[in-house]
Amino acid sequence: MSEAMDTPTMADELLVMDDGASSIEPGHSLVGGMAHPDLSLTPAHHPHAPRSEQLRALRTELMMRRDHTGTERAEVVTLLSSGCGEGRSQMVAELAITFAQLGRPTLLLDADMRHPRQHLLFGMDNHHGLSQMLASGRPPRLYPVSGMPHLMLHTAGAPPSNPVELLSGPAFEQALRRYRQDYDFIVIDTPPLDTYADALAVINLARRGLVLTRAQHTRYQDTKQMLRRLAATRAQILGSVINHF
Numbered sequence: 001m002s003e004a005m006d007t008p009t010m011a012d013e014l015l016v017m018d019d020g021a022s023s024i025e026p027g028h029s030l031v032g033g034m035a036h037p038d039l040s041l042t043p044a045h046h047p048h049a050p051r052s053e054q055l056r057a058l059r060t061e062l063m064m065r066r067d068h069t070g071t072e073r074a075e076v077v078t079l080l081s082s083g084c085g086e087g088r089s090q091m092v093a094e095l096a097i098t099f100a101q102l103g104r105p106t107l108l109l110d111a112d113m114r115h116p117r118q119h120l121l122f123g124m125d126n127h128h129g130l131s132q133m134l135a136s137g138r139p140p141r142l143y144p145v146s147g148m149p150h151l152m153l154h155t156a157g158a159p160p161s162n163p164v165e166l167l168s169g170p171a172f173e174q175a176l177r178r179y180r181q182d183y184d185f186i187v188i189d190t191p192p193l194d195t196y197a198d199a200l201a202v203i204n205l206a207r208r209g210l211v212l213t214r215a216q217h218t219r220y221q222d223t224k225q226m227l228r229r230l231a232a233t234r235a236q237i238l239g240s241v242i243n244h245f
Contacts, residue, residue, distance in 0.1 A: 035122035035143040035153045040090065043097045044147065052098070055091075058241065059098045062210070065238050074180040077238070078111075078188040078209040080199050080230070082222040086214040087243040089117040089189050096187040100151035104184040107142075109154045111202050113163035114191040116156035129157025133175070134166040140175070152183075163191075167201040176205055193226045203235040211240040 037044035043052040066075050077095070081088040089112070096108035110118035111130060119126040124143055133140045143153040160166060179186055188206055190199035203209045209230070213223055230237060 030139050030141045032141045032143045033124070035124050035145045037093070037097065037145060037148070038121045038123065041093050041097060041121060043094050043101065047101070051094075055094050055098045059095065059102075062238060074107075074183045074186050076176070076180065076186045076188065076206045076208055078190060078199070078203050078206045078235075079212055080190060080203065080209050080226070081192055081212045081214075082194045082218060082226040083192045084115075084195075086192075086212055086218060088192075088212050089121065091212060091241070091243065092187055092189040093118060093121045096151060096185070097148060099185040099187065100145075100148050102185075103150055105182065106151050106185040106187070107154060107179055107183045108151065109179070109186060109188045110156040111167060111198065112189045112191045113156045113159050113166070113198065114196055116159070116189075118153060118189055119155040122153050124153065124155060126155050127158060129155035131157035131160040131163065131166060133157070134169065134171045135160060137171065156189075164197050164201055167198050172201075173205050193229060194222055200229060200233055203230065204233045207234060208236050208238055210238050212243060213240065214243045 039045055042049050043055055046052060062077060063075070079088050079092045079095070092110075093108060096106055100106040108118060109130070110116050112118075113131050116126060116129075119129070122143070122145060128141050130140070132138065140154060143155070145151045145153055166172060176186075186206075188202060190202050193199050211223075211226070211230075227237075
């Protein structure tokens with residue numbers, strides 16, 4: 001475990017990372033056009049590459065830590081990082097792909113309404129997404145992913161003026177409750193915690209998170225501050241991943 005991760009407020013470190021039509025029909029959703037995973041998303045195009053193997057190992061460890069005591073169907077994992085440039089959005093997308101490759105319904109939810117990236121990683125527009133759904137109450141628009149019949153993409157939508165309020169409101173809580181019944185796995189992207197409070201609102205409802213840091217990039221003080229802020233929520237931190245790239 002790295003020095004930045006050596007803290008009693010955190011769960012065990014999990015892993016160090018080096019560098020057709022959908023069969024899912026969730027209720028009350030508008031299905032959009034086909035999304036296409038970017039070539040940088042290794043598990044989608046190179047399932048036997050070392051990075052894909054590492055991601056599957058991470059997936060397995062997360063599943064071993066699954067809470068089997070509740071009545072909800074879905075395992076929800078929110079990825080959290082203190083700053084930008086740590087590879088969070090990339091790992092969110094790749095982890096969602098590995099869950100979908102189990103042949104079980106998986107939702108990739110982009111809750112980063114500040115600088116969303118999931119639509120870029122899947123070649124989609126971002127005009128209508130989570131922000132518009134929460135603000136207007138309209139049904140969500142979900143995108144099936146080419147070659148991933150068990151994966152659906154929920155983009156962030158055009159950045160709103162009040163993302164924290166939208167993510168803290170009853171509409172997001174209700175959406176998560178519905179998605180927990182529709183999917184086996186939900187993987188959520190969030191903005192960096194050192195700049196925005198959005199991730200705190202998300203993890204407080206999602207309840208289970210995974211901390212991501214980048215080797216030779218993330219500062220110890222930033223990680224310590226992030227963990228202090230997370231301690232004020234009701235979330236369970238499943239572990240940490242150190243990204244090398």
